[in-house]
Amino acid sequence: xxxxxxxxxxxxxxxxxxxxxxxxxxxxxxxxxxxxxxxxxxxxxxxxxxxxxxxxxxxxxxxxxxxxxxxxxxxxxxxxxxxxxxxxxxxxxxxxxxxxxxxxxxxxxxxxxxxxxxxxxxxxxxxxxxxxxxxxxxxxxxxxxxxxxxxxxxxxxxxxxxxxxxxxxxxxxxxxxxxxxxxxxxxxxxxxxxxxxxxxxxxxxxxxxxxxxxxxxxxxxxxxxxxxxxxxxxxxxxxxxxxxxxxxxxxxxxxxxxxxx
Ligand code: GLP
Numbered sequence: 156x157x158x159x160x161x162x163x164x165x166x167x168x169x170x171x172x173x174x175x176x177x178x179x180x181x182x183x184x185x186x187x188x189x190x191x192x193x194x195x196x197x198x199x200x201x202x203x204x205x206x207x208x209x210x211x212x213x214x215x216x217x218x219x220x221x222x223x224x225x226x227x228x229x230x231x232x233x234x235x236x237x238x239x240x241x242x243x244x245x246x247x248x249x250x251x252x253x254x255x256x257x258x259x260x261x262x263x264x265x266x267x268x269x270x271x272x273x274x275x276x277x278x279x280x281x282x283x284x285x286x287x288x289x290x291x292x293x294x295x296x297x298x299x300x301x302x303x304x305x306x307x308x309x310x311x312x313x314x315x316x317x318x319x320x321x322x323x324x325x326x327x328x329x330x331x332x333x334x335x336x337x338x339x340x341x342x343x344x345x346x347x348x349x350x351x352x353x354x355x356x357x358x359x360x361x362x363x364x365x366x367x368x369x370x371x372x373x374x375x376x377x378x379x380x381x382x383x384x385x386x387x388x389x390x391x392x393x394x395x396x397x398x399x400x401x402x403x404x405x406x407x408x409x410x411x412x413x414x415x416x
Pocket of ligand 1: 206207208236237303304306312313333
C-alpha cells in the first residue's frame with residue numbers, strides 16, 4: 156500500500172441541503188441528465204449503486220422521473236457496491252431484493268445490465284469471482300457516477316476499518332458495529348452475516364464522479380471525523396479525500412458538527 160502521507164489530500168466539495176429529500180432529488184436529477192446526454196451521444200451510462208436507507212430517496216426520484224418524465228434506463232448499466240456473504244438473492248435481506256424493491260422493479264433497466272456481487276458464489280473461487288467483477292467494470296468503461304453512504308465505522312461499501320487504500324473487490328469481514336446497526340433488519344444481530352463481498356477503496360476511487368451522501372444527526376460524528384482526521388485505514392472514508400472527483404452531499408443535521416469556515 157502506498158504510504159498514506161504520500162497521498163494527495165484535497166478538501167472535498169461539501170454541498171449542504173436543508174433536508175435529505177431535497178438533496179436526493181438534486182442527485183437524481185444530475186444522474187438523469189447524465190443518462191440523457193449519454194443517450195443522445197449513443198453511449199451507455201454506468202452507475203455505481205449503494206444500499207442502506209441513505210440512497211432510498213434518490214431511487215424514489217429516479218423512479219418518478221422514469222414514470223413521469225420518460226427517463227429511460229435501457230442503456231444504463233449498474234454495479235452495486237456490495238452484498239452480504241453468504242446471501243441468497245431471493246432472501247428479503249439481500250441487496251438484490253433491496254435494489255429490486257427500490258429501483259429495478261420500477262424502471263426499464265435490462266436485467267442483463269445489472270451487476271450485484273453474488274452472495275452464493277462458492278467460497279473456494281471467490282477471489283477469481285471478485286477479480287471478474289472488477290474486470291467487468293473496466294470492460295464496460297468504468298463507473299460514471301458512484302453513489303455512497305457511510306457507516307458509523309467510517310466504512311464505504313463494506314470497506315471496514317483496516318481496509319487498504321489500494322483494495323479491490325474482495326470478501327471481507329464485517330465490523331461488530333456494522334452488524335449491530337444491521338441487526339434491526341435481520342431481527343437480531345446473530346442473524347446478520349459476518350462477511351460480505353465489497354468493491355474496494357481503489358474500485359470506488361476509479362469512478363469519474365463519487366457522491367457520498369449522509370443524512371441526519373446520527374451521521375454527524377462520523378462526517379466530522381472523516382473530514383477532520385488525517386488519511387487513515389481506521390476510517391476508510393478518509394481515503395475519499397485523496398480524490399478531487401469526490402463530493403459530499405449532506406443535510407444540515409449530518410453537517411452540524413463540521414467546523415464552520
Ligand atoms: C451498509 C451498506 C453501506 C451503507 C451503510 C450505511 O452497511 N453496505 O453501503 O453506506 O450501510 O447505511 P445507511 O444508509 O442505512 O445508514
